[in-house]
Amino acid sequence: MSKVQQALAPDEIQSAQRRLDFSLLRRLWKYIRPYRRAAGVTLLLTLAAGGLNVTLPLMAKRIIDVEIARGNMTGVVHMSLLYLTVIVLAVGLDVAFNYLSAWVGQHAMHDLRLDLYRHVLGQDVVYFDRNPVGRIITRLTSDVGTLNELFATGVVSTTGDMLVLLGVVGLMLYHSLYLSMVLLLVIPIMVPAISIFRRYSRRWYLETRRHLATLNAYLQENLAGIRTVQAFNREGRNFAQFRLLNRDYREANIKTILAFAMFFPVMSLVSSGAVAGVIWVGGGQIIAGRLSGAPTLTFGELFLFIQCMQMLFSPIRTLTEKINLLQSATASSERIFKLLDTRPAIMPPVDPVPVPPLREAVRFEHVDFAYVEGEPVLRDVSFDIPRGQTIAVVGATGAGKSTLINLMTRFYDVGGGRILLDGVDLRRFDPGELRRMFAVVLQEVFLFSGTIAENLRLANPSLSDAQLWDILRQVNAHDFVAGLPGGLRAKVTERGGTFSTGQKQLLAFARALAADPQVLVLDEATANIDTETEQRIQAAIRRMLAGRTGLVIAHRLSTIQRADRILVMHRGRVRESGTHEELLQLDGLYRRLFELQYRQPPAGEVQPAGTLGGRPEP
Ligand SMILES: Nc1ncnc2c1ncn2[C@@H]1O[C@H](COP(=O)(O)OP(=O)(O)O)[C@@H](O)[C@H]1O
Ligand SMILES: [Mg+2]
Structure with a gap:
């Protein structure tokens, strides 16, 4: 599956259609709760602003029917000033409301992001195998953002809108039942218009989102792989592909x-039509009342009615938008809570045993394992790593060597059999504490942006500069780091992009030593390294392993020869085991591997930079 396809989870579209239900609201409330006082104030603010707004038509009616009708100029002036004051007050409340509701929303979302990230950090690697990085980032950023909108503009201000709606409808019914009937005629036009709009805007909105996700995933993958893109001269084709995605996104947006x-012009057409109808009917009523001498409607009431109608349409319109907002917020919160509900398969035991210093051995006992059900990767693997000894593992790519490391550090759990630490099953330890026993140098070295010193102090921030230099000396990286501008303070870019593979590996060794592990685990890279760096690395490995307990996936002959025991893995099984000489004598798999890699012409010569076992099977 490509990243592009993975960018949208299948549930993403599906759940977008669902309604906000009570249990979701209850969970969201947990994040509002700490700010409930401020949230309460925002509710009061919006209700007060709504209430003030509802008094406006009443004041206008009074100005027309009482002050103007009586020719009372002072009254007109006073009432107009009052009218203005109320408007200014309402605007002020609105400003305070906007600020405070955004404040509550931002605080709640801030906390939610913390919870999410803490949770993501606790997930086991199986989770990351299944969820592309892009999707996890979307949960933490855009999904949380959508929820924020819900707080900032959604739930609370809707209460204000509802108040205005009810107040205005009440005023209309109270002042003229007859004219309210005219309004009823508009509803059969408005309701279908709104529902059609909602259906299509929803569909197109989702479409837009899907296209944007695809576009993002495409960009992310191809920018991350820009070197490969350029190396294979794929810029042109790449651009053409982007052009298509970009066009789809544009079309979806335009729709x-x-x-x-x-929608909005149609709505205002309908509402203006309704106003025209009301003026028509109401005007007729006023004239008829004058002619008959028994007035049923005043000018003021007609004005009140028209003003109410205008106030009515605006909340109806925003409510429509808010229903959409509510839907996307529901979808977002479902996805967020689904993430929060994902329980890692690897959990600390209820009563963890403290990890003791290693006395005897790490032991694999009849270990079976599969990443995917039905596709066994390890079969009945048994071996010991006795304390103070180095065990080397060789075998073709895909034989299951790195998987041994994954199981020993409990990134995955064994399918069958057990892994024991001085006789105690790994699963009885706290995984975090267990991992502190090991320092693992993986095939692919991952350096973080920051400085060299920060990268070396990953496991132990309290190491002094002198100690770091000492460690660098041990792995032969001392002069290389000293030669960098800034030395230990030299900048490391994301993933250590400015260092060579060999340099990165030396730094990774230093980082592992800085952790001062009980067991050192190396997954030696097969990268092409110049002879000088190769010799440095060999010497570094030699020194690191001296007197330490180590499991080394070995490609370098020097490491292999020095190992106390060599395991030869083939298709998930340990097929041979012994020292270099013993295995050569055995004249089996190891000998074949060895001759393929080392004894090629000129015969009899050992190539120092040679690798063993890192190549695919012929
Ligand atoms: N995260 C994973 N999910 C599924 N399969 C995996 C995963 N990692 C490795 N594998 C598969 O397990 C097998 C053994 O892999 P690995 O232990 O990395 O081999 P080696 O290190 O010997 O080259 C391979 O077939 C590989 O495709
Ligand atoms: Mg490997």
Whole structure:
């Protein structure tokens, strides 16, 4: 599956259609709760602003029917000033409301992001095998952002809108039942218009989101792999592909915009039509009342009615938008909570045993394992890593060598058999504490952006500069680091992009030593390294392993020869085991591997930079 396809989880579209239900709200409340006082104030603010707004039509009616009708200029001036004051007050409340609701939303989201990230950090590697990075980032950023909108503009201000709606409808019914009937006629036009709009805007909105996700995933993958893109001269084709994705995104956006472009004018057409109808009917009523001498409607009431209608349409319109917002927020919160509900398969035991210093051995006992059910990767693997000894593992790519490391450090759990530490099953330890026993140098060295010193102090921030230099000396990286501008303070870019593979590996060795592990685990890289660096690395490995307990996936002859025992893995099984000489004598798999890699012409010569076991099977 490509990243592009993975960018949208299948549940993403599906759950977007669901309604906000009570259990989701209850979980969201947990994040609002610490700020409930401020949230309460925002509710009061929006209710107060709504209440003030509802008094406006009443004041206007009074100005017209009482002050103007009586020719009372002072009254007109006073009432107008009051009217203005109320508007200014309402605006002030609105400003305070906008600020405070955003404040509550931002704080709640800040906490939610912390929870999410803490949770993601605790997931086991199986989770990361299944979820592309892009999707996890989306949960923490854009999904949380959507929820924030829900707080900032959604739930609370809707309460204010509802108050205005109810107040205004009440005023209309109270002042003229007859004119309210006219309004009823508009509803059969408005309701279907709104529901059609909602259906299409929703569909197109989702479409836009999907296209954007695809576009992002495409960019992410191809920018991360820019060197490969350029090395294979793929820029042109790449661009053409991007052009297509970009076009799809544009079209989806334009459709969404079209829906909005039509909706609002159509709505205002309907509402203006309704106003015209009310003026028509109401005007007729006023004239008829005058002629008959028994007025049923005043000018003020007609004005109140028209003003109410205008106030009515605006909340209806925003409520429509908010229903959409609510839907996407529901979808987002479902995805967020699904992530929060993902329990890692590897959990600390209820009563963990403290990890003791290694006395005897790490032991694999009849270990079976499969990453994917039905595709066994390790079969009945048994061996010991006695304390103070180095065990080397050789075998073709895919034989299951790195998997041994994954199981020993409990990134995955064994399928069958057990791994024991001085006779105690690994699963009885706290995984975090267990991992502190090991320092693992993986095939692919991952350096973080920052400085060299920060990278070396990963496991132990309290190491002094002198200690770091000492460690660097042990791995032969001393002069290389000293030669960098800034030395230990030299900048490391993301993933250590400015260092050579060999340099990165030396730094990784130093980082592992800095952790002062009980067991050193090396997954030696097969990278092409110049002879000088190769010799440095060999010497570094030799020194690191001296007197230490080590498991080394070995490609370098020097490491292999020096190992106390060599395991030869083939298709998930340990097929041979013994010292270099013993295995050569055995004249089996090891001898074949050895001759393939080392005894090629000129015969009899050992190539120092040679590798063993890192190549695919012929
Ligand atoms: N995370 C994973 N998910 C599924 N299969 C995996 C995973 N990692 C490795 N494998 C598979 O397990 C087998 C052994 O892999 P590995 O232990 O990395 O081999 P080696 O280190 O000997 O080259 C390979 O077939 C590989 O494709
Ligand atoms: Mg490997």
